[in-house]
Amino acid sequence: MNILSDHYFGARLADGVTKHGFRKWYERQLLSSHAHMLLALLSFFAMLAGLEGFTDTTGAGGERLVDLLLALACGAVALWAMRRYLYLLMRAEALAHQANCHECGEYGRFHVLSEDRPQRLTQVCCRRCDHRWTIADN
Numbered sequence: 001m002n003i004l005s006d007h008y009f010g011a012r013l014a015d016g017v018t019k020h021g022f023r024k025w026y027e028r029q030l031l032s033s034h035a036h037m038l039l040a041l042l043s044f045f046a047m048l049a050g051l052e053g054f055t056d057t058t059g060a061g062g063e064r065l066v067d068l069l070l071a072l073a074c075g076a077v078a079l080w081a082m083r084r085y086l087y088l089l090m091r092a093e094a095l096a097h098q099a100n101c102h103e104c105g106e107y108g109r110f111h112v113l114s115e116d117r118p119q120r121l122t123q124v125c126c127r128r129c130d131h132r133w134t135i136a137d138n
């Protein structure tokens with residue numbers, strides 16, 4: 001499994017809904033996004049610890065360099081994790097706003113009919129009343 005693919009994060013709506021249903025897919029997206037937020041916070045504090053070690057002038061030059069490299073690495077991880085957190089959260093919310101059936105008002109109970117990957121459009125059908133609509137993932 002490629003860790004950078006959409007499959008790893010369960011990000012593709014059609015696959016996630018087909019496999020787990022929309023509500024479970026949405027829940028997993030929220031859990032994943034909040035795990036990234038936690039990683040961002042921990043990395044931020046590790047970055048601060050690295051910077052503190054770097055600014056401590058009593059330490060040896062080699063140790064200070066390691067502290068600086070640690071701070072830079074943790075800062076990069078914190079930025080990536082925060083970006084991923086915001087992306088997953090905003091995307092999940094945007095898709096959740098489109099999960100209501102316009103005919104019967106049922107929330108999140110639909111199955112996937114087709115998917116247009118280049119356009120990132122998913123044609124879905126309500127399980128309750130068979131109304132069809134398109135969910136845009138952009």
Ligand SMILES: [Zn+2]
Nearest residue numbers: 101104126129
């Ligand atoms: Zn319906």
